[in-house]
Amino acid sequence: MTPEDVKAFFDAHWTVRRFKTFELPREHLDVLLHAAQRAPTDATAQMYSFVQLRDPALRARIGELTGNPHFAAASVAFVVCADVYRLRRVLEARGYPYGKWPAAAVHFSIGDAVMAAQNMLIAAEMLGYRGCWIGGVLSALPEVMELLALPELVFPFAGLVVGVPDEAPKSRPRVARSLILHEDRYRLPTGAEIEGALADMAPITARGDWAQTLAGYFALGGTMEARDVTLQAVLARQGFSHVRSFDEAFARAETLGFADLRVRRRGEGFEAWLDRVEAAHRGEGNSPLQALLEAIEDASQAAHGWEG
Numbered sequence: 001m002t003p004e005d006v007k008a009f010f011d012a013h014w015t016v017r018r019f020k021t022f023e024l025p026r027e028h029l030d031v032l033l034h035a036a037q038r039a040p041t042d043a044t045a046q047m048y049s050f051v052q053l054r055d056p057a058l059r060a061r062i063g064e065l066t067g068n069p070h071f072a073a074a075s076v077a078f079v080v081c082a083d084v085y086r087l088r089r090v091l092e093a094r095g096y097p098y099g100k101w102p103a104a105a106v107h108f109s110i111g112d113a114v115m116a117a118q119n120m121l122i123a124a125e126m127l128g129y130r131g132c133w134i135g136g137v138l139s140a141l142p143e144v145m146e147l148l149a150l151p152e153l154v155f156p157f158a159g160l161v162v163g164v165p166d167e168a169p170k171s172r173p174r175v176a177r178s179l180i181l182h183e184d185r186y187r188l189p190t191g192a193e194i195e196g197a198l199a200d201m202a203p204i205t206a207r208g209d210w211a212q213t214l215a216g217y218f219a220l221g222g223t224m225e226a227r228d229v230t231l232q233a234v235l236a237r238q239g240f241s242h243v244r245s246f247d248e249a250f251a252r253a254e255t256l257g258f259a260d261l262r263v264r265r266r267g268e269g270f271e272a273w274l275d276r277v278e279a280a281h282r283g284e285g286n287s288p289l290q291a292l293l294e295a296i297e298d299a300s301q302a303a304h305g306w307e308g
């Protein structure tokens with residue numbers, strides 16, 4: 001491939017949301033999955049899983065829940081998950097206790113999942129298909145997770161669907177390269193450059209106002225704020241949270257549905273109780289926080305199934 005060929009290939013990337021009815025040949029699906037697994041991965045760990053949605057009713061339901069009907073219409077549909085559960089099982093199989101690294105686990109598992117899935121999308125585009133990433137999964141995270149029966153240490157990053165386009169190609173703009181490429185040190189953009197980015201991106205929106213489009217997601221009151229609350233609760237429930245203070249531990253207990261908390265001295269140590277009408281969980285430890293964390297751990301395990 002010449003440099004021009006490579007550029008032309010990437011210029012022909014475009015996201016598709018309308019698909020023809022088409023059954024992906026088995027050998028093409030094999031290529032997609034092969035490409036995904038050949039992606040680089042942090043420390044060889046492969047911290048990701050793809051849940052392929054095969055049941056048409058499930059695909060329709062997830063399309064509905066996430067506001068992305070292309071989940072159902074594409075030839076193949078996946079929910080791309082960050083997954084540290086399998087890694088923990090590998091460690092435990094040889095007797096190594098799993099470490100305490102929740103923030104790094106989120107960081108590297110999302111990185112792994114994105115690299116694998118983007119490899120898959122590129123392979124699909126090489127075969128002439130087109131696809132769509134679907135972050136809309138975050139609009140119905142608990143529901144999707146329950147439908148997919150995800151265990152702890154696993155959470156969806158996004159959906160990815162692939163198929164044969166039933167819409168005209170549309171090349172969408174990007175901001176100027178000078179804004180994304182920094183040499184040796186970060187260079188703050190000027191006001192004029194920000195205006196330039198707004199002008200460059202204007203054609204992507206119906207009303208010609210990129211900031212207005214972004215605001216619907218990222219400004220005060222935008223959809224990301226609501227997603228963030230759910231995501232934080234999901235990460236805490238799935239075992240991805242750093243609890244360093246008593247305040248944070250109490251917030252975690254509340255997330256699990258327990259607002260009634262008792263901590264008391266017991267012998268040399270402490271005892272914590274988390275209560276609600278239908279369940280109580282107890283922990284012990286050398287400090288109030290440790291006792292509470294043990295009760296939370298017990299409650300977290302019991303809470304599997306999202307009843308809280």
Ligand SMILES: Cc1cc2nc3c(=O)[nH]c(=O)nc-3n(C[C@H](O)[C@H](O)[C@H](O)COP(=O)(O)O)c2cc1C
Nearest residue numbers: 013014015017068132133134135136137158170172
């Ligand atoms: C992480 C991520 C999440 C996305 N979520 C959605 C989505 O929920 N629904 C959708 O229709 N498109 C979604 N997209 C597609 C983007 O809107 C699209 O990539 C962007 O507008 C640029 O267009 P292009 O890919 O055609 O160049 C998502 C893309 C990414 C990378």
